[in-house]
Amino acid sequence: MLRQPLLLLARSERVKKLVSTMPVSAGIVSSYVPGETTESAVDATAELIGHGLHVTLDYLGEDTLDVEQADATVAAYVDALGQLSARGLTRGAEVSLKLSALGQALPENGNKIALENARAICRAARNAGTTVTLDMEDHTTTDSTLAILRELRKDFPETGAVLQSYLHRTEADCRALAYEGSRVRLCKGAYKQPESVAFQDRLDVDKSYVRCLKVLMAGQGYPMVATHDPRMVEIAGSLASRYGRAKGSYEFQMLYGIRPEEQKRLAERGDTVRVYIPYGTEWYGYLMRRLAERPQNLSFFVKSLVSKK
Ligand code: FDA
Numbered sequence: 001m002l003r004q005p006l007l008l009l010a011r012s013e014r015v016k017k018l019v020s021t022m023p024v025s026a027g028i029v030s031s032y033v034p035g036e037t038t039e040s041a042v043d044a045t046a047e048l049i050g051h052g053l054h055v056t057l058d059y060l061g062e063d064t065l066d067v068e069q070a071d072a073t074v075a076a077y078v079d080a081l082g083q084l085s086a087r088g089l090t091r092g093a094e095v096s097l098k099l100s101a102l103g104q105a106l107p108e109n110g111n112k113i114a115l116e117n118a119r120a121i122c123r124a125a126r127n128a129g130t131t132v133t134l135d136m137e138d139h140t141t142t143d144s145t146l147a148i149l150r151e152l153r154k155d156f157p158e159t160g161a162v163l164q165s166y167l168h169r170t171e172a173d174c175r176a177l178a179y180e181g182s183r184v185r186l187c188k189g190a191y192k193q194p195e196s197v198a199f200q201d202r203l204d205v206d207k208s209y210v211r212c213l214k215v216l217m218a219g220q221g222y223p224m225v226a227t228h229d230p231r232m233v234e235i236a237g238s239l240a241s242r243y244g245r246a247k248g249s250y251e252f253q254m255l256y257g258i259r260p261e262e263q264k265r266l267a268e269r270g271d272t273v274r275v276y277i278p279y280g281t282e283w284y285g286y287l288m289r290r291l292a293e294r295p296q297n298l299s300f301f302v303k304s305l306v307s308k309k
Contacts, residue, residue, distance in 0.1 A: 004292075028297065032255070032290050038079050041279035042083045042084060049089055053267050054273065055092060056133060058098075061073055061098070062101050063285075080095065081124045081128040085129065102114040102121075104144060131183070132156070132158075138191040146161070157181055158181075162187060163184055165211075166188055168197060178220060181222075183224060184221055184222070189205070213235065213236055223236075226253040228259045256277045
């Protein structure tokens with residue numbers, strides 16, 4: 001019930017200013033984000049890979065209306081890919097990126113600029129021996145993101161997509177993307193979306209998640225099951241068996257710091273598990289979405305804010 005008000009509150013500039021003065025080491029921040037530097041992210045990657053997990057790195061930042069900032073984001077990804085490669089980690093680690101951080105929302109030529117920036121990162125990823133997945137943001141960007149994905153896949157067919165089960169359109173999008181070689185991460189969706197386009201009731205979102213999972217598991221692509229929900233994890237395993245999928249022909253994905261024991265348990269039983277590691281100074285929007293999903297963390301959050309440690 002607290003989810004929508006929290007997502008609205010997160011858009012207040014005053015709240016943002018107050019929260020952003022917290023150091024990344026503050027308990028609540030560091031439980032979701034390993035650090036602000038590339039080195040901290042690459043160290044966290046090495047540790048998780050050492051435990052038999054896979055990783056996707058996300059350099060935090062979104063809604064850029066500044067060409068230079070978009071260029072800086074590209075440079076940050078190229079640097080991260082270079083460091084992953086230098087430390088021999090690219091077999092187990094890829095990168096995830098938000099097109100809005102690459103200029104998608106720029107008033108002039110936003111899509112073209114985001115496409116070219118994403119292309120530069122795909123090229124760096126290919127040179128480093130790994131892949132890119134395009135995150136999905138609010139519903140106003142879905143068509144543009146899928147169009148950019150189609151363009152990127154002409155040269156980099158290994159590029160992954162994200163679909164959100166809370167959107168009414170997503171089952172159809174899953175059908176369109178369930179082809180051979182297509183990597184699709186299915187999540188429930190993290191943004192506040194209107195009733196006209198998205199299911200509002202959690203049960204409806206879950207039912208849609210299961211319908212989408214069926215399409216992806218029955219299809220020819222590579223499903224990436226991104227959820228911490230124990231029921232969805234179990235259903236994904238059953239569907240994989242029903243459709244005769246061997247382990248390694250799909251994977252589970254969870255966020256850094258959320259249900260780490262479950263991440264290890266799944267990996268130990270032979271599943272591929274990828275941990276999404278966000279890093280960088282722009283952790284505010286990401287943190288607020290995680291808090292909105294988990295209002296139980298609010299008291300912990302308020303304590304961190306008051307003590308600012
Ligand atoms: P749900 O929110 O129903 O939670 C199920 C259970 O998981 C909870 O009961 C609790 O036990 C645990 N849990 C969930 N959130 C927690 C938290 N914050 N802290 C502690 N425990 C928690 N969204 C999006 O819109 N675009 C995207 O590109 C992505 N990308 C993405 C990548 C990956 C790898 C993951 C795992 C998720 C995303 N998401 C995303 C976020 C996603 O849409 C969704 O908001 C969250 O994963 C929470 O949904 P769950 O499926 O975990 O279920």
